[in-house]
Amino acid sequence: MTRVGPEQGRFEVTLRGAWLWVFPAPALLCGCSQEPPDYWQGYVEGDYIYVSPAASGTLLERNVIRGDRVHRGAPLFRLEQEREIAIRDEARARLQGALASLADLTKGKRSEELDIIGAQLAQAQATLALLRIQLQRQQALFAKKTVPRASLDEARATFKRDQARVSELRAQLATARLSARSDAIRAARAEMEAARAALAQTAWDIAQKTRRASEDALVADTFFEPGEWVPAGRPVVSLLPPGNLKVRFYVPEEALSTLGVGEPLELRCDHCPADLRVEVSYISPEAEYTPPVIYSRETRDKLVYRIEAKPTFSEAYRLHPGQPIEVWRRSG
Numbered sequence: 001m002t003r004v005g006p007e008q009g010r011f012e013v014t015l016r017g018a019w020l021w022v023f024p025a026p027a028l029l030c031g032c033s034q035e036p037p038d039y040w041q042g043y044v045e046g047d048y049i050y051v052s053p054a055a056s057g058t059l060l061e062r063n064v065i066r067g068d069r070v071h072r073g074a075p076l077f078r079l080e081q082e083r084e085i086a087i088r089d090e091a092r093a094r095l096q097g098a099l100a101s102l103a104d105l106t107k108g109k110r111s112e113e114l115d116i117i118g119a120q121l122a123q124a125q126a127t128l129a130l131l132r133i134q135l136q137r138q139q140a141l142f143a144k145k146t147v148p149r150a151s152l153d154e155a156r157a158t159f160k161r162d163q164a165r166v167s168e169l170r171a172q173l174a175t176a177r178l179s180a181r182s183d184a185i186r187a188a189r190a191e192m193e194a195a196r197a198a199l200a201q202t203a204w205d206i207a208q209k210t211r212r213a214s215e216d217a218l219v220a221d222t223f224f225e226p227g228e229w230v231p232a233g234r235p236v237v238s239l240l241p242p243g244n245l246k247v248r249f250y251v252p253e254e255a256l257s258t259l260g261v262g263e264p265l266e267l268r269c270d271h272c273p274a275d276l277r278v279e280v281s282y283i284s285p286e287a288e289y290t291p292p293v294i295y296s297r298e299t300r301d302k303l304v305y306r307i308e309a310k311p312t313f314s315e316a317y318r319l320h321p322g323q324p325i326e327v328w329r330r331s332g
Contacts, residue, residue: 039328042249046321048220050235053079054208059224064237068219077236079209088202095199098192105185121169128166131159217241218317242316247278249327250304259283265309266328272318278309
């Protein structure tokens with residue numbers, strides 16, 4: 001049996017027939033609240049890197065498993081590449097053909113071709129010399145009225161024909177010693193650049209099907225097994241670099257002014273080493289309600305500010321995403 005006497009400021013409790021006088025604590029009488037704790041509760045978060053291929057294909061091999069630690073440049077996985085390799089070989093052959101065409105256009109004909117044109121020119125010049133003599137003879141005979149005018153006209157026409165032939169061969173020889181026209185050379189260079197760009201594109205496609213780690217990281221998870229079809233853009237491996245781990249906790253407004261970006265803090269968690277340190281990296285500019293996953297000892301409807309802190313690179317692997325932690329001010 002219990003009787004309350006508020007006018008007397010005490011409780012009367014009957015226990016097994018005995019009367020006990022219980023006086024309330026001074027804090028209960030005055031309604032004073034406890035001092036705010038000198039630590040804040042939070043949890044560990046991680047920003048994952050999801051590594052995916054740019055093109056779809058069958059997964060040939062996966063070089064890592066969940067929980068591995070990889071270094072920068074380490075191979076992660078490889079997809080089939082037969083189609084891309086065939087396209088690369090075709091682009092390489094096109095580039096070689098374009099280079100050969102450009103080289104041929106930027107120089108004159110070969111020496112053998114020049115010799116042929118030179119021999120034809122010499123033959124035409126010899127024929128022209130003989131025709132000149134024949135023309136002179138026909139002119140003399142026509143003056144003596146020994147031959148008709150038709151013979152003279154025929155000799156004159158034949159001489160002019162071979163004279164034009166000699167001029168033609170001289171022009172051909174001069175042209176053969178020159179390179180191609182500038183517009184033909186520009187077209188050949190454009191074709192060469194297009195072939196080179198196609199080769200670079202195929203090389204990029206092949207590289208996208210052989211992915212490597214961009215930095216030192218922990219393999220957080222794998223999503224496909226060798227032999228499975230991987231759609232384009234679907235991650236095969238997720239990585240968690242140490243620099244992507246952070247601690248998130250919430251502080252009330254009265255404690256906000258005591259924290260600043262770059263301030264060192266102590267970190268405590270279950271079964272963690274006692275020397276963990278973090279550094280404040282972000283302070284939210286807006287207030288929010290305490291998340292329900294943070295079981296604060298104070299009232300939950302109180303507005304708080306989100307704080308993020310990063311551990312050092314060497315200590316990051318000691319933490320795990322989702323792990324509850326307590327953040328303390330560093331002693332001293």
